[in-house]
Amino acid sequence: MTTPRAIDRGQPFPAELSLRIKERFLHVDHDFTGRKRLYFENAGGSLRLKSVLETMATVDAIPDSSGRIHEVAGWLKEVMAKGSADLRLLLNAEGGSVYASLTASGAMFDMVRAIAENVPGDNIVTTVLEHPSSYDAAALYAERLGKQLRVARSNADTGGVDVDEVLRHVDARTSLLVLIYASNISGAKLDLQAIVRRAREIKPDLYIVVDAVQHAPHGLIDLKKTPVDGINIAPYKFFGCRGSGFSWLSERAARLPHHKLAGKPADYWDLGSAAPWQFAALTGIVDYVCWVGASMQAQGDRRALFAHGMESIGLHERALLARMLEGSERAPGLREIAGVRVLLDHDDLARRDLILAIALDGLEHTQAVREYEKRGVIVYERVASSLYSRRMLQSFGLEGAVRVSPLHCHGFEDVDRFLDVTREIVEATR
Structure with missing residues (x-):
């Protein structure tokens, strides 16, 4: 028994x-x-x-361009560097590229396009539970590039997608796997760690992109445990502000051909002048979660406080x-x-x-x-x-x-x- x-x-x-x-x-x-x-x-x-909206208003009111040599411009550069570091901290990511965009949905299309157009393979795998920005991006570039779109089915008993159901669609010719971290209908979380590990057993160099917009405000993300090539969040769903999306790309994904100014580095993804308030607001979100962690008697560095804060949440x-x-x-x-x-x-x-x-x-x-x-x-x-x-x-x-x-x-x-x-x-x- x-x-x-x-x-x-x-x-x-x-x-x-x-x-x-x-x-x-x-x-x-x-x-x-x-x-x-x-x-x-x-x-x-x-x-x-409250604190994030106050920070947004303060930073966005500054007229200076961060691309200049003046003292205030230097301070804005520091704000943006801190925000980029805090996105990596939030994700427990090292290296790679931070991409600040108007929306997380727009960034998803950009990431899917770069990988689908430049990575060999005859199929793209996704799930039926994806947000339209993920699913439609995968479907669009599969059709445009003549690749098969393979869609993992949902499980009505759990509200999610089973690991084996995803894996049965992945093979050595899969160029991209696109996954949602948690369903925005049922709240069911996919077992991302198992999917990433076992999918890479099938194809060791498989590119994987994750939509974490829905999950990020509710649970800890750790790219050391789930090493993917692209992941996005939306600060407005993470206690922050609308008009902002953030993504992180692995070094190999960031260097794939993509829309950028010709004079920028190969792994640079921002187009035009980034808004410093986006980065300041992200730091404000991380500050808050660290405060929650400290209030729950956590100790350690900033990542440890953040991790404990998210786990407590x-x-x-x-x-x-x-x-x-x-x-x-x-x-x-x-x-x-x-x-x-x-x-x-x-x-x-x-x-x-x-x-x-x-x-x-x-x-x-x-x-x-x-x-x-x-x-x-x-x-x-x-x-x-x-x-x-x-x-x-x-x-x-x-x-x-x-x-x-x-x-x-x-x-x-x-x-x-x-x-x-x-x-x-x-x-x-x-």
């Missing part, structure tokens, strides 16, 4: 720290007009750190996820509320980011979202008519879902309020 696996329900922040964290964010309990609301739509937008969010699913003495969880179905649900919470897909009996998903908004809760519908979710939903055999995505600056009281509102909505529709 086997012993049942213990379910990891995470570990919430100490109550005092949770309050201090919430105070560092804007609009957690109220919208910008002052109306009380609960923002559980962080998979689409993200609550912002992940454990707190896992505790919120467990509370949403299982409830407490205060309120029944989503699994126990009559009229609510938790879609793509499974018990291994360590393999899930803080994103839930649910359905409310008797309510079309868009209608359910509006019912939540009437009661001061912001969630979002993912429906098959949307280009951002059609392919993923259909792979699970779903027509739609209500997506619920809190953030670590929320606490148990926020989850309980959400559960109360959910119960109120389903009772009102009976």
Whole structure:
């Protein structure tokens, strides 16, 4: 007889720290007009750190060009160098090239194009759960270059993609593997470490590009354990600002032919003058996560503090996820509320980011979202008519879902309020 696996329900922040964290964010309990609301739509937008927005405004107000010889220009160069170093720290990456762009989606197309056009092979492998920026880029260049597009299927039981399902598509003629770190529908995390290791056993020099936009705010990334050739994040989903994307490319990927000014080094990817505020804002995000790590009694260098901060954030969010699913003495969880179905649900919470897909009996998903908004809760519908979710939903055999995505600056009281509102909505529709 086997012993049942213990379910990891995470570990919430100490109550005092949770309050201090919430105070560092804007609009957690109220919208910008002052109306009380609960923002559980962080998979689409993200609550912002006050300090990061203040830093952005300060740095962006400086008129000087970083490309000049003046003292202030030198300071701006230092800001950008620090931000580049902090992106490498965030990813635990060495060397390579940092690419600052307007959006993470644009950078994904650029990375996919450079590899697909210049690396031999007759197929490109991706998954059905990719964001359109990854999937469409892979599909576009596969078609343009006459390569086969191979698409790994999803697993409706886990909400993710199985390792073996990805690997069965990879062979010695695969020029590129494109992967999402975690699903923006179900929150399921792919086993990236296993995929990278085993894919390179099939083809040792395989190029791999990862979309980490959805996962980065929820879990630690370590490219020492998952050595890929390209990875992107979106600071606006990482407590930062819109109008900014960051990517890192390995040395070999960075030197592939790509759009650049002829006089720039072979591994240089920025086009035009980079905005120093982007780098300052990224440093502000890393500063904050390091503060969380230090507040949880971590010690060591900046990477150690950052790693502990992200691990603590992940454990707190896992505790919120467990509370949403299982409830407490205060309120029944989503699994126990009559009229609510938790879609793509499974018990291994360590393999899930803080994103839930649910359905409310008797309510079309868009209608359910509006019912939540009437009661001061912001969630979002993912429906098959949307280009951002059609392919993923259909792979699970779903027509739609209500997506619920809190953030670590929320606490148990926020989850309980959400559960109360959910119960109120389903009772009102009976």
